[in-house]
C-alpha cells in the first residue's frame with residue numbers, strides 16, 4: 001500500500017489516497033501504522049476519499065487508531081495532499097466529520113476555514129470550546145518550562161472530561177498580537193508539536209479577551225495565524241493559516 005507522510009507545524013500524519021476505498025479501516029492496524037517504532041510513525045492517519053458534493057472527503061484517525069473529530073493541521077495537510085494529486089487548482093471545498101471546509105493553498109501555505117464557534121464556556125478561570133474537536137484552554141506563565149504532559153494528562157482524565165476526553169491547551173501571551181500554545185492531545189495521549197483545532201481554540205480566547213481579529217500563534221513545531229470575526233458571543237469566518245509539507249512517500253505491506 002502506498003502512503004505519504006505530511007507535517008503541518010510538526011503535527012504529522014500518514015496520508016492515504018483512499019478514493020478506491022481499498023483501505024481496511026482497522027483500529028489495530030491504524031495504531032500500528034502510527035507507531036513511531038513498529039510502523040511509519042505519526043500523530044494521526046488521514047484518508048482522502050471521494051464525495052459527490054465536494055472536491056474530496058476527510059476521514060481522520062488519532063494515533064490510538066480511533067476515528068476522531070476534526071483535525072485542523074490534518075485538514076491543512078490534506079489540502080496540500082489533494083493539491084499534489086491535482087484534485088484542484090488553488091481553492092477547494094471538502095467535507096469532514098464536523099461539516100464542510102473551504103481552503104486555499106499558495107506556495108505551501110494553506111488557509112483552512114474552520115467551523116463557527118457559538119459558545120465559549122468557562123471551567124473556573126479556564127475556557128472550554130469546540131472548534132471541530134473539544135478543547136480546554138488555560139493561560140500560564142513560563143510556558144517553555146511548563147509540565148504540559150502531567151498537567152494536560154490530569155485535566156484530560158479528570159472527572160468532568162475523562163469519559164469523552166478533551167484536548168488541553170496551555171497558552172502564554174508573547175506580545176499584543178502573538179501567543180505561544182502547547183497542547184496535550186486526546187487520542188495521542190501526549191503533547192504534540194502543534195494542534196490546529198487547539199491553536200484555533202486558544203486564539204479565539206485571546207481574540208475575545210483583546211478584541212482583535214487576528215493573532216499569530218507560535219507552537220513547538222512552527223508558526224500559524226488565526227483570523228476570525230466576532231459577532232456577539234460567537235465567532236464566524238474563522239481561518240487557520242500555516243505551512244503543510246510532504247516529508248516522504250513510501251510503500252508498506254498492511255501489517
Ligand SMILES: N[C@H](CCC[C@H](N)C(=O)O)C(=O)O
Nearest residue numbers: 068071072073133195196197
Ligand atoms: N486529537 C484531536 C484530533 C486532532 C486534533 C489536532 N491534531 C488538530 O490539528 O486539530 C481529538 O481527538 O480531538
